């Protein structure tokens with residue numbers, strides 16, 4: 235960290251924050267007016283948001299404060315609680331706090347007029363041009379649909395359970411499996427693999443932890459300064475064995491494979507008590523597979539979108555379809571980060587409102603790589619690094635020490651309008 239880091243951060247943040255503050259003030263004023271003027275009418279048309287995580291929640295909140303009379307917003311989400319995945323690597327190792335990583339949806343659409351918002355806990359299984367079909371057999375009509383189904387990742391990021399007790403049980407099972415294993419390999423040196431490997435070694439210094447990554451540098455989506463910093467802490471301080479330029483075949487036995495063997499590029503095989511795969515994301519784009527299969531990219535399985543975030547079908551590129559996709563499921567050209575989905579929600583809300591009012595959607599998404607791609611990375615319990623890099627390669631890095639063990643989960647609850655103190659005490 236240097237003086238120039240501070241100067242660069244101040245300049246880049248002000249360029250983002252000042253216009254954003256203006257937007258927030260305008261939104262506040264609109265919200266107050268909206269609460270007094272919106273009336274629930276029979277046969278309101280549905281704007282359906284599919285997926286209630288970082289991207290979908292922000293869209294629900296914006297629409298529930300801006301939709302005109304005659305429209306309402308329905309959220310379809312399979313989980314009973316928001317899975318706050320930011321904390322999953324830590325809570326896969328440390329026990330006792332896992333319940334806090336599942337945030338109730340009570341705070342959604344807070345302050346919005348009654349009747350404008352409904353949440354349905356169900357899984358969407360198919361789509362027609364007018365309806366969404368749910369696993370329960372129910373069908374929901376939509377006038378506009380926003381797909382924010384994100385991506386799936388191996389355990390410990392994605393859990394099978396859709397309710398909080400089951401999901402906590404899964405994280406506890408991961409904690410137990412890690413506790414019982416002495417020699418552990420983490421495959422994949424993206425942010426998840428790096429955070430998990432460093433937490434395991436920090437909480438259990440006597441374990442033998444190996445981090446295996448396909449590229450010449452860990453964290454290859456980020457800049458050199460962060461890569462170097464992470465490697466030094468992992469290797470020299472935490473004593474994690476880091477193997478680079480290795481892409482071993484995933485062992486059978488799932489993403490947490492016990493008693494598994496990895497084979498390396500020099501044909502050497504090594505047995506581990508536990509191999510955890512942190513090998514990245516699989517976009518949840520299957521919902522389009524019947525209606526618009528051509529809107530799913532063959533190269534990365536993400537949903538192909540226009541700059542307005544409306545889906546783009548290559549078969550019919552001039553037809554505007556009333557379906558949007560954003561967040562991690564979409565091929566939007568920005569980073570796969572919650573901050574990107576959150577900013578894209580504003581674009582989608584604006585364009586849906588334009589369509590409702592008979593205008594052509596004109597708001598486009600241009601990634602602010604510095605803001606949206608910035609990372610707050612933990613390297614065990616001692617080190618946290620904030621890092622941001624712009625398109626021109628200029629970057630800032632702020633290492634700090636001894637952050638809170640719970641990674642400030644209480645603040646996350648507040649962000650999503652949930653009452654942490656009521657549930658867990660101060």
Ligand SMILES: Cc1cc2nc3c(=O)[nH]c(=O)nc-3n(C[C@H](O)[C@H](O)[C@H](O)COP(=O)(O)OP(=O)(O)OC[C@H]3O[C@@H](n4cnc5c(N)ncnc54)[C@H](O)[C@@H]3O)c2cc1C
Pocket residue numbers: 284285286287288289290310311312313317319320321322323356357358359382383384385386391426518521560561562563570571572573574575606609610
């Ligand atoms: C460990 C970790 C830490 C991270 N830390 C940060 C960070 O500090 N800052 C940051 O900006 N980003 C961070 N990220 C990235 C961030 O979590 C993702 O970019 C973000 O979750 C994407 O949000 P999303 O809403 O697009 O999709 P997702 O979070 O993937 O959510 C998709 C939602 O859709 C639901 N869903 C999917 N399919 C269906 C269906 N058919 N029917 C009903 N519901 C469905 C899912 O249940 C889920 O709730 C982190 C990621 C990980 C793994």
Ligand SMILES: NC(=O)c1ccc[n+]([C@@H]2O[C@H](COP(=O)([O-])OP(=O)(O)OC[C@H]3O[C@@H](n4cnc5c(N)ncnc54)[C@H](OP(=O)(O)O)[C@@H]3O)[C@@H](O)[C@H]2O)c1
Pocket residue numbers: 387421422423424425426427429446447448449454455480481482483484512513514515569570571608609610611612
């Ligand atoms: N604190 C934070 O803000 C935070 C924390 C965690 C995650 N995130 C974000 O969440 C997203 C997902 O993160 P992630 O770490 O799950 O995914 P990721 O960034 O895609 O990293 C996974 C890595 O695993 C590598 N890999 C795949 N198969 C492999 C194999 N067989 N052997 C060795 N390496 C292999 C991939 O390399 P190849 O590309 O070569 O296949 C990839 O670099 C990212 O955008 C990330 O930045 C943010």
